[in-house]
Amino acid sequence: MGKGRSREQWTAVVNAMVARGAKATDAELVQIAEYLTAKLGPNSGTEAPATRAGRGSASAPVAGRGPGPLGAGAANSHVVDDAGAERGKAVYTAECITCHGLNGRGGNETLPAEQRGPDLVRSVLVLHDRYGNEIGPFLAKNHPLRSGRKGSSLTQEQVGDLAHFLHQTVYYTLRSGPMLKVQNILTGDPKAGAAYFNGDGKCSTCHSPSGDLAGVGKKYDAPTLQTKFLFPRSVGFGRAGARTAAAKPVTVTVTLADGSVAEGVLDRLDDFNVSLRDAQGQYKSFKITPQVKVVKHDPYAMHVTLLDQYTDKNIHDIVAYLESLK
Amino acid sequence: MMLTKFVTKPVFGLVVLGSGLLLPALEPSKVSGPPKDAWPMTIGDYSGRRFSPLSKINDSNVNSLSLAWVYRTNSGSGFASSIKATPVLVDGILYFSVPDKVWAVDARTGHEVWQFSWTSTGGIHIGSRGVAISGNSLYFETPDCHLVALNTKDGKERWRSSICDLDQMYFGSAAPLVINNHVIAGVSGDDLDAPGYIESHDPETGKLQWRWYAHPQPGEPEAKTWPNTEAMLHGGGMTWGAYAYDSELNLLYFGTGNPQPVIAGKGREGDNLYTESIIALNPDTGKLAWYFQVSPHDTHDWDGVEAPVLIDGEIDGKPRKLLAQASRNGYFFVLDRTNGKNIVTKTFAKANWAKGLDAKGQPIPNPAKMPQIDGVLVSPNQAGAANWPPPSFSPLTGLFYVNATDAYSVYYIYDNDIKPEGWGGNDHGGWSQSALRAIDYKTGQIKWSHTWEGTGGPRSGVLSTAGNLVFAADSSSNFVALDAQKGQPLWHTNLGTGMSNAPMTYELDGTQYLVVAAGDTLFGFAMLAK
Secondary structure (H helix, E strand, O other), X not given: OOOOOOHHHHHHHHHXXXXXXXXXXXXXXXXXXXXXXXXXXXXXXXXXXHHOOOOEOOOOOOOOOOOOXXXXXXXXXXXXXXXXXXXXXXXXXXXXXXXXXXXOOOOOOOOOHHHOOOOOOOOHHHHHOOOOOOHHHHHHOOOEOOOOOEHHHOOHHHHHHHHHHHHHHHHHXXXXXXXXXXXXXXXXXXXXXXXXXXXXXXXXXXXXXXXXXXXXXXXXXXHHHXXXXXXXXXXXXXXXXXXXXOOOOOEEEEEOOOOOEEEEEEEEEOOOEEEEEOOOOOEEEXXXXXXXXXXXXXXXXXXXXXXXXXXXXXXXXXXXXXXXXX | OOXXXXXXXXXXXXXXXXXXXXXXXXXXXXOOOOOOOOEOEOOEOOOOOOEEOOOOOOOOOHHHOEEEEEEEOOOOOOHHHOOOOOOEEEOOEEEEEEOOEEEEEEOOOOOEEEEEEOOOOEOOOOOOOOOEEEOOEEEEEEOOOEEEXXXXXXXXXXXXXXXXXXXXXXXOOOOXXXXXXXXXXXXXXXXXXXXXXXXXXXXXXXXXXXXXXXXXXXXXXXXXXXXXXXXXXXXXXXOOOOEEEEOOOOEEEEEOOOEOXXXXXXXXXXXXXXXXXXXXXXXXXXXXXXXXXXXXXXXXXXXXXXXXXXXXXXXXXXXXXXXXXXXXXXXXXXXXXXXXXXXXXXXXXXXXXEEEEOOOOOEEEOHHHOOEOOOEEEOOOOOOOOOOOOOEEEOOOOEEEEEEEEEEEEEEEOOOOOOOOOOOEEEEEEEEEEEEEEEEOOOOOEEEEEEOOOOEOOOOOOEEEOOOEEEEEOOOOEEEEEEOOOOOEXXXXXXXXXXXXXXXXXXXXXXXXXXXXXXOEEEEEEOOOO
């Protein structure tokens, strides 16, 4: 599934799984994201050409949630040749861009009506096209070009290249498109962030800019900092995000009916049973009865409590503050 | 071709309705609750309550429930093999689907009667939410945009009808619903900016009877909820959730999905009707009777398609025909289903995105909680406070049961273009905690909430029964029976993987069975001890 996704995209997939209940340590989550990127990332085709996705293109595969070759769109969809798309972009820029816009999303509203071309990403004709078989005949019907020539003057190769470019533009629009990346998020005020850190947020109860957070702004980029302090169990963005320290585990204290106590890293807890791994690494599980007392200790409990308290300004200020700790 | 007109008259050479050659169709008036020995539609009965009047399995003996049979489909792993469908039971045979596959299984033994495989030409294989049965025909949707009819006797194909265009990134996943001489089928897909719609097909021939688009027509007053016609005609609102039907009012009910572009809403200022709305249509004509928008101008992918549940209840001492929905956006709604007027709007999980309610009872989105370039902390997250797994309503307790999730994530704008398209952003990171909640339909108050330990949420449906039981899944792959009035767990069994559908129950030869799916496996439980 999702062949060709970037590290950022696989990280997002892994995070979505965590948010929906997948259980793994941070290190394991990073490993999973790295594995998926290596095996099913944008460069995976060079490692295993035989299994390369036949849909979309190397730079923008069609988003797939199904198995094997089955993802969004038709199994026989247009496969983009990236070099062709590059040549097609030159054709587009020379002949189409004035009326259909910089990115194919249609002519600007300031253009006179007769020059305002339709949105080509949303064009059913373009979406139905395969290798120019719809676009070519359409242009040949005296479609005007920017150069003043007629559409019929384009060579078959130019039409094919234009088709590669337009399909690439469509694939870039899909949610897995390589252009869809987090932008600059460093908008906060570091001083206000420091004040919140030491004041209302009570972050300084557990953390110190000269202790555990020394140099944190050098280690991680701003989007990763934002993700990790809000949700310590989530994986950050990109390579830096993948390198963040492992999340601390939840521990549990189980007091049995006879007063004996078992403690360790929580493995699993539901209404009926609890299991843990103790300091010696021994796995133990217990049935929960009214006589059994189970107490969970989540080192990040305060981070969860704060989710109900932060303003978005607090969040961006804290990121700016953490980013300044270099 | 793309229809842009409200289709109310036969097109494409449709046959006249009411042909005398039809097999006996399901008569809505005769289905007021699932009969003892049947579960005639994936939603149980037309009310979508998923409540069973059976009580042989009850709060005093549920601890004696045992495994009667297991049917493993061996259909692979992941989304494409996960059984999301609640089986339909007719004449002792269970019928269910996963993407591209349908099975008929003996409801007493779990033995396979037949299976059908479809050769796919594409589409997202995220799930198949069930089949519909009428007479000797079974209807289901394929990911590659087909509505297909099989013969229930042997699983042989009777006809196929195209319902959408794969090139526009549509796909099929919904469970069709048969209403008299209509097979109702919706569409899925939100990768590109295409309009949502729902269709009715002839049960005998598969021909299109009508199509209703989830947008107003240019010039109608509701068209003013879009900045321009182009945005409106590419505005999404897919119809992939559960449907319900009131035979007295002759109204079909369903919710519509997210507007397009999904996250970056800059190019679609306004409320964006009829996306994320509860819709009532005349199933004979496809004409709109009323609408109620649960998320005006949504920018969080909170499809409003969660199961509409029809409640014949009482408000202020007067009997009322009601419709309830626990929506993905964290709000619980109760409407008068004769006219769509709001009675209750109340959060049933954490929700920080609305400024308040408007005069119609619709939440007013807070612009500060719409996705931003530098990120904004939003609850619920993209998966939502609830999602497609259906809730249940018990007329005995007056409680609406839903697996609810409290969650946060950060929503980002990735594409800051003046005219974003597709998604243009997403959410990232997150925290969530789930609970089974029992909501009083008259007030929206939570009567009890049973938290599921562990992170993340079970994405399972719910069943309630006259045995004072509610069946649901926890976060640890347990299938759990709880006291319907008080909410404490009474019985559980671990299915090895998370429950993937909503359970159903039936009685055959004096034995009450309980059937649930987890991944690629169907489990049949029963009270077998003498």
